[in-house]
Amino acid sequence: MTVTKTSVLVLDCAEPETLARFYAELLGGTAGPAPGDGELFLVTGRSGVVVGVRRDPSYLPPSWPVPEDAQQTHLRILVAADSLDEAEREAVALGARPVAAGESGSRPESDRTTLRRFADPAGHSFVLAAVREGLTAGSADG
Template sequence: MTVPKTSVLVLDCAEPEELARFYASLLGAEVGTADGDAELLLVAGPSGSVLGIRRDPDRVPPSWPLPEGPEQPHLRILVTPEALDEAEREAVALGARPMTAEVDDSRPGSRTMQRRFADPAGHAFVLAAVRVPSA
């Protein structure tokens, strides 16, 4: 029998309360502390997603994305194509820093748009929208 488990992506930063408020506002989520781990804040979204934020005063923000380097682990936030511009405005108003915008028309019949940002602590995240062609 397998022991029930769940997973959570944890972002380290110097100011976890500030970063937790950023993601809670961006995702329409609530912030709470993890039972048994006073150092871990949990951002729980209405869709059931959970993001952890942990204090690390010595953390250095990554330099991703570099054109010559591979993608690093990052948070991908999915939105409808029609909501992408509005989601970008919300993210920037909350303190996100735009990094790049990309359009990928390489797959016939579909269009993928994504916009890369750094959160206030420097973690990379992507707002991504996919339009599926109608049948």
């Protein structure tokens, strides 16, 4: 018998409650402390995706996009292709910083039709990725 498990991608930062609220608003979800763990906040999105945000008092933001190829990991947030511009406006209004085309490590401007790159308020990288018609927010494609 397999033990029931849940996987959670956890982002470290100095202010987890603030970053959890950022992702909750961006994903249209909710954020709250993890049961029994005052250092971890959980974000649950509409599709049930969970992201954890953990306090690390010694946190230093990633250096991506400099040096090149230093992104290592990132969140990929899937969005309908016709909503990509609106999703970008929402992310920026919430405090995301666009990673401009031409910055070291970023892709060409033509890539903006399907992908937009950002750093969250704590410096973690994430992308808004357009999905083809018929794919759901929980799809692994895109």
